Amino acid sequence: DDVFAPPLDRGEFPILQRLVGRDGARPLVYLDSAATALVPERVIGAVERFLRTSCANIHRGAHLLAEEATDAYEGAREHLASFFGVDDPARVLLVQNATDACNLAAFGWGARVLGPGDVVAVAEDNHHANIVCWQMLAERHGVEVAWIPIDADGRLDLEAWRLLAERAPGLVALSAQSNVLGFAQPDLRIVMEEAKRAGALVMLDGAQAAGHGDVADFDRMPVDFYVASAHKMMGLGGAGTLVCSDGALERMAPVRGGGGMIERVDREGYVVARRPNAFEAGTPAIAATVAWSAALAMMEEAGLEAIRAHAGALAADAARRLAELPGVRLLGDAALPRESLVSFVVDGVHPHDAGRLLDDEGVMARAGHHCAQPLHRAIGVPSSVRASFAGYSTASDVDALVAAVARMTEGAARCA
Ligand code: PMP
Numbered sequence: 001d002d003v004f005a006p007p008l009d010r011g012e013f014p015i016l017q018r019l020v021g022r023d024g025a026r027p028l029v030y031l032d033s034a035a036t037a038l039v040p041e042r043v044i045g046a047v048e049r050f051l052r053t054s055c056a057n058i059h060r061g062a063h064l065l066a067e068e069a070t071d072a073y074e075g076a077r078e079h080l081a082s083f084f085g086v087d088d089p090a091r092v093l094l095v096q097n098a099t100d101a102c103n104l105a106a107f108g109w110g111a112r113v114l115g116p117g118d119v120v121a122v123a124e125d126n127h128h129a130n131i132v133c134w135q136m137l138a139e140r141h142g143v144e145v146a147w148i149p150i151d152a153d154g155r156l157d158l159e160a161w162r163l164l165a166e167r168a169p170g171l172v173a174l175s176a177q178s179n180v181l182g183f184a185q186p187d188l189r190i191v192m193e194e195a196k197r198a199g200a201l202v203m204l205d206g207a208q209a210a211g212h213g214d215v216a217d218f219d220r221m222p223v224d225f226y227v228a229s230a231h232k233m234m235g236l237g238g239a240g241t242l243v244c245s246d247g248a249l250e251r252m253a254p255v256r257g258g259g260g261m262i263e264r265v266d267r268e269g270y271v272v273a274r275r276p277n278a279f280e281a282g283t284p285a286i287a288a289t290v291a292w293s294a295a296l297a298m299m300e301e302a303g304l305e306a307i308r309a310h311a312g313a314l315a316a317d318a319a320r321r322l323a324e325l326p327g328v329r330l331l332g333d334a335a336l337p338r339e340s341l342v343s344f345v346v347d348g349v350h351p352h353d354a355g356r357l358l359d360d361e362g363v364m365a366r367a368g369h370h371c372a373q374p375l376h377r378a379i380g381v382p383s384s385v386r387a388s389f390a391g392y393s394t395a396s397d398v399d400a401l402v403a404a405v406a407r408m409t410e411g412a413a414r415c416a
Pocket residue numbers: 034035097098099100127129130175177178179205206207208229231371
């Protein structure tokens with residue numbers, strides 16, 4: 001069991017004490033960290049501390065609490081900058097979630113810089129967050145969305161990409177890791193570098209990868225926009241980031257107007273504040289952003305590489321054992337190293353029924369299209385079951401999953 005010893009202390013996660021399942025007496029097996037990670041005591045404590053001591057609005061007040069709240073909020077921004085390898089915290093825009101970040105890139109940058117005749121290349125393994133905003137940009141600003149297809153195993157089609165690169169796309173939208181395929185695209189780095197050489201900006205969705213320690217060293221990567229969500233990193237819902245390169249940020253315009261984003265307003269108009277405030281109108285999720293920093297600290301203490309290796313090892317073990325069960329088909333190229341999750345279908349069992357059957361046993365996995373319909377279409381299954389692992393997951397979580405799926409396959413064989 002030692003090789004699977006979790007790098008994060010399970011005692012830190014109070015929710016793991018719950019008993020669930022059909023009879024309400026089974027230990028909670030949480031295999032849905034790819035949707036939202038569990039929240040540790042220290043993050044809960046950070047929220048509580050903030051609410052009990054410095055609960056004030058940021059930036060505008062001249063009193064002690066406002067100063068403390070501002071320091072905590074800006075401290076979280078600085079922490080995010082160092083966590084993601086960004087030398088200037090002003091390039092770390094604080095938004096609501098990864099989806100909000102994608103939309104800010106599309107409408108803050110795309111709508112300003114791109115127009116009819118311009119192409120945005122979108123990878124087919126992207127989450128809807130990194131697809132629909134570009135389709136909306138196309139609809140409203142005459143930009144063309146062109147796809148970088150994936151093959152039946154989920155791998156990006158390098159040849160198709162190279163043909164597309166000849167059309168000089170304005171931006172290439174990619175995922176550091178898909179939330180359905182269990183691997184990081186092996187040719188991702190090549191596509192990013194070729195995209196930069198073709199003159200494109202590169203947008204990398206890190207929402208999934210960052211949750212298990214696969215974190216971009218942003219300033220050293222050929223990336224202009226990087227996206228992450230706090231709730232996938234043991235933080236709270238409501239906080240996310242759009243990290244920008246200098247060049248990208250320079251050409252962006254605010255999408256939302258209001259308080260906090262202006263230098264001055266008069267009857268004639270307004271003058272926009274400097275970065276990053278220009279892009280952060282209104283009162284943000286202050287407590288959630290402050291608490292995000294506590295979650296980052298926990299990941300850093302455990303070691304990002306240790307978390308990544310652990311989640312990958314459990315996912316690989318689960319994949320190997322599930323693949324041995326009759327009637328179970330795994331999604332994605334089995335030869336590639338697993339990152340943090342495994343998606344699969346069970347012959348004769350609809351994924352939603354599979355999700356309910358797992359839930360009966362206290363196993364919380366996810367079933368559906370996982371906000372990745374183009375991906376599912378490309379690999380030829382309408383929906384799937386997904387089990388995802390984190391730094392607090394254990395080998396017995398895998399055992400529970402495999403045992404429950406095995407019972408399901410036996411049931412399906414009886415029905416057939
Ligand atoms: N991208 C990826 C790869 C994701 O997995 C998710 C969440 N499922 C998102 C984007 C969207 O994140 P959020 O819902 O926090 O905006």
